[in-house]
Amino acid sequence: MPTIYDVARHAEVSAATVSRVLNGNQTVDPAMTARVLKAVRELGYRPNAVARNLRRSRTTLWAVIISDIGNPFFTAMVRGIEDVAQQAGYSVVLCNTDEDPEKENTYVTAALSQQMAGVIISSSGSAKAAKHLMESSTPVVAIDRELAKGAVDTVMVDNEGGAYAATRHLIDVGYRRVACVTGPAGVSTADRRLRGYTKAIETAPIVRRADFREQGGFDAMASLLDDERPDAVFVANNLMAIGALRCLAARDVGIPGEMGVVGFDDIPWADLIRPSLTTVAQPTYELGRVAARLLADRIESPSGKPSTIILPAEMHVRQSSSR
Amino acid sequence: MPTIYDVARHAEVSAATVSRVLNGNQTVDPAMTARVLKAVRELGYRPNAVARNLRRSRTTLWAVIISDIGNPFFTAMVRGIEDVAQQAGYSVVLCNTDEDPEKENTYVTAALSQQMAGVIISSSGSAKAAKHLMESSTPVVAIDRELAKGAVDTVMVDNEGGAYAATRHLIDVGYRRVACVTGPAGVSTADRRLRGYTKAIETAPIVRRADFREQGGFDAMASLLDDERPDAVFVANNLMAIGALRCLAARDVGIPGEMGVVGFDDIPWADLIRPSLTTVAQPTYELGRVAARLLADRIESPSGKPSTIILPAEMHVRQSSSR
């Protein structure tokens, strides 16, 4: 790999001049500029970003750390982040933790050691990772899930309100025993959605905790059918809702007749599934955009009180909950 | 941020010793080791990976460049890559090009300047990007889509065979006018699947080219209905198949009665959709694993002839094609 000195020698100028031409931040004689660019082309020179980053002690990379790349919710979010990032001159690298706190910690450490310009994280709950992030001076935005309450910029949807609306909806259309399948304790979305359900329910709550994944939803639904047989269920994320549907199909439980179902997070093709799934939809793409803007702002002005932005969720009533 | 010299001073040793302790590649006196680790803890020292990478002129990061993060096919593939990468001591950063050759080129350039240890790419067709990759000495593996025929390690499925089987299947169950919706010319999967279709078809081919995305599939299906009205269609990827289904639903065309449908690439929840979708399924996760192994091997021994691995595809016959 040729270095900037090879280019300088080849163009018969100093390395500083090559640097100036390539970074375009100072005026350079047109003739020299041409010589330099010619040398760059001829040698196939590509600047070493590692050296540049070391020298400048900053990068133009954002780390986006999400917990499940298989969940369409996160991928839509990432699109929103990417679009804003690109506009602001940053590139996005994605890190998938697979809901594994240890992997999360690994990626956070990597992002910090790599001197990333900023981090957007939807935490799967690693306390270590959170601590490292808080101690570092690297700008951080929590997205979807809270990191350390109020300590960093945060964007999320109105989880409690959405869950409340979903549960009320089931009760209003006539279901009597409404259960809830939520996510792991300690993950803020799981806890808030559970709270929304609890507030809405008038009878004794029927609750299962699972892992926000499809198999978890399947198992939780099976357990509900075996033990407490509700007549409707509010499932606190999209993948678990799929799992629940699959379980109900396997056991020949009629939807919405024998069991009403509402999910949280839309799923792509929710309308193609039969019966189509009623969901609490989130402005996923927008969530990403807002987080990215917060991060860009925070990088510009690192001091200042962190803000928390709550976006509204919206019920999409479809067949699975209409009695 | 404390540097290695701060730690050295605090522990009253030299920076070299701190480095040795932290990298554990040489024997250091236990007492000193303890002093160093204590200092590290007390200062909250985190090594600067940028400086380390510059000095070593290598990293432990892989760039995985895919063309559509919203496509479950790619995300499953990434899982396979990640699992192998982690085992081999590498971290994976994902770059999403959104089928945009320009973005692809940007990410390739970034990966090379960042001195990434290796690149796994499913190209959206940027010739520039391909050229940069070939000219660099960075190890590259092409996954799913060919990059530069035979010039780099490549893993893909038997696209032609899968497409042939899908088309034959439609003919065998009794459809007479079988059309094909494939992807952009120049993208290897699109071209190979089209060839498989052409080989299987006995009548005049009826073909549409779209962009491998949902809206593209919708539009292509609409165009087919308007102009040539086939009685069955082979759609060359999952998202376009979804689009086609949605178009058929919108126009009240009965599946499989009035129109048989087979897709390429499985979709999650293909079985929940009504009618369920017949697909040519790929060993997606395995595709990722194999690519990752090839990359790890190539990094160990950069010379040697590149290999091409073809994995089999498998028909999953469901309702959408049973007459």
Place this chain on the structure above:
DNA sequence: GTGAAAGCGCTAACAT
């Protein structure tokens, strides 16, 4: 076993 010193490739003062 440990320390001194050089240098990875680049940019940004500073000097001219």
Place this chain on the structure above:
DNA sequence: ATGTTAGCGCTTTCAC
């Protein structure tokens, strides 16, 4: 407008 020079933080000879 251009060149000289120092140094970003780390690892790795090379001496001892």
